[in-house]
Amino acid sequence: MKAYQRKLDIRNGCVDLSHGSGGRAMAQLISGLFHEAFGNEWLARGNDQSAFDVRAGRMVMTTDGYVVSPLFFPGGNIGSLAVHGTVNDIAMAGAKPLYLSASFIIEEGFRFADLKLIAESMGAAAREADVHIITGDTKVVERGKADGLFISTAGVGVVPDGLDLSAEKARVGDRVLISGTLGDHGVAIMSKRQNLAFETEIVSDSASLHDLVARMVQAGGRGIRLMRDPTRGGLAATLNEIAQQSNLGFHLLEEAIPVKPGVAAACELLGLDPLHVANEGKLVAIVAPEAAGAVLAAMRAHPLGRDAADIGEAVADDHHFVQMATSFGGGRIVDWLSGEQLPRIC
Amino acid sequence: MKAYQRKLDIRNGCVDLSHGSGGRAMAQLISGLFHEAFGNEWLARGNDQSAFDVRAGRMVMTTDGYVVSPLFFPGGNIGSLAVHGTVNDIAMAGAKPLYLSASFIIEEGFRFADLKLIAESMGAAAREADVHIITGDTKVVERGKADGLFISTAGVGVVPDGLDLSAEKARVGDRVLISGTLGDHGVAIMSKRQNLAFETEIVSDSASLHDLVARMVQAGGRGIRLMRDPTRGGLAATLNEIAQQSNLGFHLLEEAIPVKPGVAAACELLGLDPLHVANEGKLVAIVAPEAAGAVLAAMRAHPLGRDAADIGEAVADDHHFVQMATSFGGGRIVDWLSGEQLPRIC
Structure with a gap:
């Protein structure tokens, strides 16, 4: 006999305070909704923590909180975004993401149906990135x-031997590479929020970059100083x-920076600068000049780096300014x- | 020149939306408040993830979300609680806690002064448990x-070789040990929330149990089947x-279960059963009968296990009932x- 046999009414039901109580209702929510969506042997064991083996190294x-509004947007939802974001923060160290944890803070009255969609998106994003949500x-x-x-979400990953990417490692003369067009995520959210309709829907770039990173590391090795997801x-930040x-x-060249025409138009309309707008499936790599060509080629050979570009270089500057030569010559x-x-x- | 030189006005200031923007204000909040409270070399590097070396094994x-209300209560606050809770979930696997992550979701208008107190409590709890908040x-x-x-908060820890505690490992005949009095945390929160005054203030038991666990593992080895923090x-849950x-x-003996008189009185007043009330510095261990004596002695020799007790045993029961012989003989x-x-x- 299982004590929580009655199934959740996912179609019509809502989360109430009992689902956070540590009692039967919570056990039912966890087994009926989260375990189903994330399905793996760790969660099935039902412990408050999960164990895994590691080799020396x-x-x-990393961790990130997600409070995106609206929860569903063109190109994803808070669930897929949470997995992509954490996978990417791990990948930016050149590491292979392995395991994730997920903490849900739910407002009473939230619909099971929406929670199920979000959990399923998390599960799908995790499987696609070959990571497991284990606790x-x-x-x-x-x-x-x-x-x-x-x-x-929090996550752990393993760094290839000898790799140590870090924010203080850029050197004068290094190239600045970006993996694709800027501003897609932020503009997708803003259009949805403001109910703007464009001829072509602007879709968030939310995606896991670990595979792109692995190819870059293969091509550039220690020539890669550091990576960041903007x-x-x-x-700009x-x-x-x-x-x-x-x-x-840094000295940047505006005309080298890829921005989709629809995103550029939306930014003008909304009074935004694409350089300030959030991305969720792009990376910046600071790369030694002798490795930049090979790394850029590896990026362009990957579906998530098709529009990769060399947009500028690191320069000596005690004031730490980021300067840009604009398309108009200024x-x-x-x-x-x-x-x-x-x-x-x- | 540092771009965020102006100091936070911690005494009078509040968090506003700019502190979550990824811009200068956020950098200032993080460096001026969190880094100061958690101070360690990982955070100082300023990456979106932190690296550490592991040996094979x-x-x-684990992860936990904290939404406790009120944020400050007798015996702690949401910050110390978050560290203790995550340390304990790691310790329940018999593991040594190593590194924590912390994700803050803050309501606009929250006072810097309160945030600083909470961050300092987290830092202190982390130092006391010899763990580092690294990201x-x-x-x-x-x-x-x-x-x-x-x-x-999320956390990782390392399990001693050969130890594998897990929820499915209890066996008929095993003893049920608890490390001390029940209900202190829940009653402390409820008294504060309902503004009840008792002759002796009831204080949360919130504490890190990793050291108690290490002593128990030393004494009981593989005789310990599993541990849980109730x-x-x-x-009951x-x-x-x-x-x-x-x-x-399980068969329990009510008169063996330690409950502080003040907590018992408060529970009566509030209509609560101490067996249903949350604890944040207690553990239950299911232990093979031949190891129970040594484990119980090790618990009682530790400051956090002074009131430890053997409260019952695991029995064969297809219905999975937890039954208790009450003090009145029923x-x-x-x-x-x-x-x-x-x-x-x-």
Whole structure:
């Protein structure tokens, strides 16, 4: 006899406070919805932690909270985004992502049907990235004390021997490579939020980059100084951070930076700069000049790096400025924003 | 020149949406408040992930979300609780906790001063447990879209060679040991929430149990089948889960179960059963009968196991019932609750 045999009414039901209580209702939600979506032997064991074997070497750990609004958007939802984001933070260290954890904070009244869709997207994104969601937690708060659903994922991965990518490793003369067009995710969210319709729907670039990274590492080895995914704050924030941490500046060439025409048009309409807009399936790599050609070629040979481009170089600059030669022949400082441009973009 | 030189006004300031934007304000919050409180070389490197070396062997990973209300309570706050809870979930596998991640979801308008207190408690709890908070994330949502602060922590630890504790490993005849008095955490939260005053203040038992666990493993070795911390749902939920997962039942002796007189009185007043109330610094161990004496002695020799007790045994039962001989000479089924007794207790 199982004590929680009655099935969840996923079609019509909602999460209530009992689903966060540690009792039968929670066990039912976890086994009936999350285990089904994530299905793996770790969760089936039903422990508060999961074990795995490691070989001696270097590992990385990362975490991210997801509060994106709306929860569903063109190209994904908060679930797929949470998996992609955490996989990417691991991949940016050149590491192979292995295991994820997921913590759900759910507002009372959230529909099971939506939670199931989101969990299934997480499961699918995890399988696609060859990672396993091996442990999790579910909390429920009263109506009005959250906004539908927040997810925090953490992840671990293993770093290839001898690789040590880090924010302070850029050197003067290094090339700045990006893996594709900028601004797709942020503009997809904003269009959905503001109910804008464009001729061609703008779709989030949300994707797992670990495989692209593996090819780049194969091609560039230690010529790759560091990688970053330009999420919140966009490319501008990412390069300004690296400039500070590596104690140098950057010179970019605007005409080399790929932006989709629809995204550029939407940015004009919304008063946004594509360099400040979040991406969720793009990376910036700072690469030694002698390795840049091979790394760029490897990127372009990968479906997620088709539009990869060399957009500039690292320069000596005590002020850590990111400067850009504009398409009109002028120049400008690409500053990072001090305030908030796009709240809850991820 | 550092781009974020202006100091946070911690005394009077509040978190606003800009602190979740990925821009300068966020960098300032992270470096000025979190790095200061957690201070370690990993965070100082400023990457979106942190690396560490491992030796070959078995590791565990866990996660928990914290939504406790109120955020500050007798014996701790959401920060110390988040560290203790994650350390304990790792320790319940018999593992040594090593590294934690922390994801903060903050409501706009949350006071820096409170955030600093909470971060400092996390830092102190981490140092005390000899773990490092090596990576984190900060998101801010609009006023009214969260309830002050939610924290999700994840953690990894390393399992001693040859140890494999798991929920399905209890055997008929095993002893049920608990490390101390039940119900302290839940009653401390409820008294604070309902503004009850007792003659002696009831204080949460929130604490890291990894050191107690290490002593128990030393004393009991493979005689220890499994350990669990009876948090949400209390001892009742924990034993019912184990009964199902190990396909047996339990017989408990009420008079052997330690409950503080103040907690027992408060439970009567509030209509609660101490067996259903959450603990945050207690563990249940299911131990082979031949090892139980040595494990219990090791527990009692540790400050966090002073009141440890042998409270019953595992029995053959196809219905997976947890039964208890009451102090009055009767018997009752200790069921787990289907609904919610104490929302947001952790």
